[in-house]
Amino acid sequence: MIPPLALVHRFRPVQLVQHERRTGFRAPFVAVEAEVDPAAPQTVLEIRSGTTLLTVTHDVRRRRVHLDVHLPRRSRRIRSRRHGGLGAPAAGLALTLTGRWLTAWTRDAPDAPWTARGKVHVTDFVEVRDPAFLADLEVLEPQGALTSRSGTFGQVGLRDLHLVTYADGSPYVRDGRHHVTVTQAGPGFGDTAQTGVWSWDAGTDDLRPEALLWWRRDGLVQGDHAVHLVRDGEQWHVLASTWGDFDRTRVAITHTTTADDLLSGEHVLEGEELDLPRPPGRHVGVWDPHLVRIDGTWHLSWVAARKFFDFRPALGRAATPTGPWELVGVVEDRSATEGGVIVETDAGWRLLASDGPENPRGLRQRYPAFDLELNEVGALDAAYGTNIPWPSVVRLHAVPSVWAMLTFDGTEYGGPLPGYGTHGDVLVLRSDR
Incomplete structure (x- = not known):
């Protein structure tokens, strides 16, 4: 099917500030970082919209970091007793707004990793996802800083890597480079992340x-992710999972069609929720879409969840990308399998997935392969890391057959405060090494 794949590269492209600017933000994903002036009594970084001021302060003498949310009739200071105290004055200070969360960061040296020192659910005070709030959003000049940078927030890790494809499943290549949608991790779970290309x-x-992609849903700009981007003629089909406002009650898959160039710049999209068939029994959500047209019929793989978090792969067929969808089946003997990709191999079309470590014994930490009737017909011979890495594979050469996989692992970032969701390292596997 696919030759054995071995690990050849591991790396982590951490970048708090991605596209530099002080104004003109289209989504609630903003970062400012500064080199602390050790001669100043304090370093202050501020993000403002109208009469709302979001601030992080590093008190050099007391070696403390705290956040402030200033509103016209209400202000709140947030100190983390456990994480806000420093052993020595910080060399670097940063403030990030990522969806619903405001986070303070420090680092010990210019090239050292960032550590989260304070975090607040800022939408408890002000709706930062409102387009009216975003229209006035700006980063102010830092106080007590030697140098600084500000702009759109980037990522502390990458996960959910999906190759951008044509409708027939072949990889989309521009200027000799493949393209990939990724979940750019923020300092926490789904509502701190965004989609990058x-x-x-x-x-x-x-x-x-x-590029960066966001979604306007329910009147708010959200950082949805776990996305598949499909080129069909002169337009894109964009399928996204609604993790941006996840509250442990529901996740859906949306579909967007656009002719805009989504491979560069920043875009706010609007999608329609797909009406996917519900498997028998309890059902709370769907995510991880992957769309391919095979012999004139669209095939969609997704994850169907019984509860959070008990989930397994599903497969459907339809005449159009928006349905109506016929349910081919669900893999009922899994409870932690996701990341499905539909790919053409020498043995025919296969739905590849990733069996996480929480599955039943014998179905853990492996990449199962299913045919288009959802019969399991084998598994990839490939290195399996931590978390639930997706099997995003691509054929590099036909003769001899050489394949590569681009995936991720569960390595977290930012210290103990952010919690689950800051993963992961990027892993590259190849079949010829």
Whole structure:
């Protein structure tokens, strides 16, 4: 089917500030970082919209970091007793707004990793996802800083890497580079992350950020992710999972069609929720879409969840990308399997997925392969890391058959405060090494 795949590269492109600017933000994903002036009594970084001021302060003498949310009739100071105290004055200070969360960061040296020192659910005070709030959003000049940078927030890790494809499942290549949608991790779970489009020199560790995508839903700009981007003629089909406002009650899949160039710049999209068939029994959500047209029929793989978090792969067929969808089946003997991709191999079309460590014994930490009737017909021979890495594979050469996989692991970032969701390292596997 696919030759054995071995790990050849591991790396982590951490970048708090991605596209530099002080104004003109289209989504609640903003970052400012500064080199602390050790001669100043304090360093202050501020993000403002109208009469709302979001602030992080580093008190050099007391070696403390705290956040402030200032509103016209209400203010709140947030100190973390456990994480806000420093052993020594910080060399770097940062403030990030990522969806619903405001986070303070420090680092010990210019090239050292960032550590989260304070975090607040800022939408308890002000709705930062409102387009009216975003229209006035700006980063103010830092106080007590030697140098600074500000702009759109980037990521502390990458996960959910999906190759951008044509409708027939073949990889989309521009200027000799493959393209990939990724979940750009923030300092926490789904509501701190966003979608990026990156270009990749396939099979290598050359992975570069190109574009950012957000969604306007329910009147708010959200950082949805776990996305598949499909080129169909002169337009894009964009399928996204609604993790941006996840509250442990529901996740859906939306579909967007656009002719805009989504491989560069920043875009706010609007999607329609797909009406997917519900498997028998309890059902709370769907995510991880992957769409391919095979012999004139659209095939969609997704994850169907019985509860959070008990989930398994599903497959459907339809005449159009928006349905109505016929349910082919659900893999009922799994409870932690996701990341499905539909790919053509020498053995025919296969739905590849990732069996996480929480599955039943014998179905853990492996990449199962299913045919288009959802019969399990084998498994990839490939290195399996931590978390639930997706099997995003691509054929590099036909003769001899050489394949590569671009995936991720569960390595977290930012210290103990952010919690689950800051993963992961990027992993590249190849079949010829």
